[in-house]
Amino acid sequence: MSTTESRPPKAPPGSGPSQATRETLEDYTLRFAPRSYRRWSPMVVATTALGGIAYMADFSIGAGIGLAHGTGNALVAITVAAAVIFVTGFPLAYYSARYNIDLDLITRGSGFGYYGSVLTSVIFASFTFIFFALEGSIMAQGLELGLGLPLWLGYLVSTLMVIPLVIYGMKALSKLQVWTTPVWLVLMVGPLVYLVATDPGTVDRFLSYAGTDGEGGVNTASVLLGAGVCLSLIAQIGEQIDYLRFMPPRTEKNRRAWWTAVVMAGPGWVVLGALKQAIGVFLAVYILAEVGQDAAPEPIQQFRGAFDAMMPSWMVVPLAVVLVVISQIKINVTNAYSGSLAWTNSFTRVTRRYPGRMVFVLVNLGFALALMEADMFSFLNSILSFYSNCAIAWVVTVATDIGINKYLLKLSPHAPEFRRGMLYAVNPVGVVAFVAASGLSIAMYYHALGDTLQPYSPVAAVVIAFVLTPLMAVLTKGRYYLRRTDDGIDEPLLDAEGNPAATAYDCHVCHQSYERPDVTACRTHGAYVCSLCLSTDTVGDHVLPAQPASP
Secondary structure, eight states, rough: OOOOOOOOOOOSSSSHHHHHHHHTTTTTSSOOOOOOOOOOOOHHHHHEEEETTOHHHHHHHHHHHHHHHHHHHHHHHHHHHHHHHHHHHHHHHHHHHHHOOHHHHHHIIIIIIITTHHHHHHHHHHHHHHHHHHHHHHHHHHHHHHOOOOOHHHHHHHHTHHHHHHHTTTTHHHHHHHHHHHHHHHHHHHHHHHHHHHHHHHHHHHHHHOOOOOOOOEEEOHHHHHHHHHHGGGGHHHHHHHHHOOOOOOOOHHHHHHHHHHHEEEEEEEEHHHHOOOOOOHHHHHHHHOOOTTTOOOOHHHHHHHHTTSHHHHHHHHHHHHHHHHHHHHHHHHHHHHHHHHHHHHHHHHHHHHOOOOHHHHHHHOOOOOOOOTTTGGGHHHHHHHHHHHHHHHHHHHHHIIIITTTOOSSSSSSSOOOTTTTTTTOOHHHHHHHHHHHHHHHHHTTTTTTTTTTGGHHHHHHHHHHHHHHHHHHHHTTBBBBBBOOOSOOOOOOOTTTTTOOEEEEEEEEHHHHHHHGGEETTTTEEHHHHHHHSSOOSSSOOOOOOOOO
């Protein structure tokens, strides 16, 4: 055993596990993020995480809801969705920052089991390529307006340009997000402030806009339909967590900064997201008469109209294009990065082979490009409304397991667990709650239970997941969480301050050192084995046998 906390040396070339090890050590993909790697301050992590939400999709989402249902319904819908996203995102963000694991690893030990969470990994991967396609479509619209590129070529350019940026993981992403955020903020906020200050009548027109149905006023059906679209963004917490897992240990000295960063960059992302959606409604109403109903949800048109009111005409289109390009790059490197992790995680568990993360960067980009070429922007709200039912069911199930089953009922193990052999293959607590919540809510969305209930599909997803998750834990008495109660190592997983222990152990398979939470004892060799080598063990030679839980 080694007790060093320095970065492990490179593995010797040769075997498959060593190849996987070399690649995943860039930013600890598919595994626990060790203390020796987490050298960023809480505020740097938070800034990097928030930089990833510079996407333009919020403007389109808000505009689409506002144009269809009116400003009043849109603002209430945005607020309702933001409240749900904040409440459900908080326990996930805390758990990730506290124990330094991503959302897939959290999901495994929070009701789904080792293989059960493959379901949710695919859902998260779908989130990343759907929103990559949306952002790529927005960028292509900008390139068409500014450079005259046909849309099909713009889709291709917006896809290919992120590949060099996404190769290098957290180190490169942190620099990109920190340096581009100030420029993005100025370009986004400046036009709004100018319009309100110079033409107060824009606010009155915005607030009085009644939508295409012309009814005005706030009604439940319109609010819930709008909230359903906004709630498709609930899975964004997974991308925030891909950064939050690199938070430093929480101590008495950094406690305030640590909590501020977790709240701000975790569930707090939705505050900025909701503001952007509201701005999208404002700008769409502002330019509606100029560009028409079909073009008003396009961010490039929204900011072109806003810039046109405040600067010389020769600057308008170039600045609008710069804003769209910066925003697309900032979010789509995150979409490509997070999506590749989700696909790789699922594939590695199911096949017990690690093909390399770049393979799934290309797979994710291929799905996104196909959606763009199919003109997904024209049926955006339909895609997001359908997807939101699955995303809501997943996130609410995991958040409920952490908040209620772990901390209140104490039926779910408090300490995080994600390693093969320690978990059951499938845990009915999360799987049953998720399948029931997503299945019934999707049926409602497609009018299977009648037109009256159709707008309530997101509410059904929330309520069913929230009720079934603790109910299933009580019915199963929590017996399907842990296949084993110890991992064969005497040292506790957590240190005296409740942070993951930093003692390093040598994996006898890949010959690297990993910190305590990332290893178990080996079944046959009297040594230690890391979590990735356990995942790629095709015959189960290293996997500890099942052990009855203590009474």
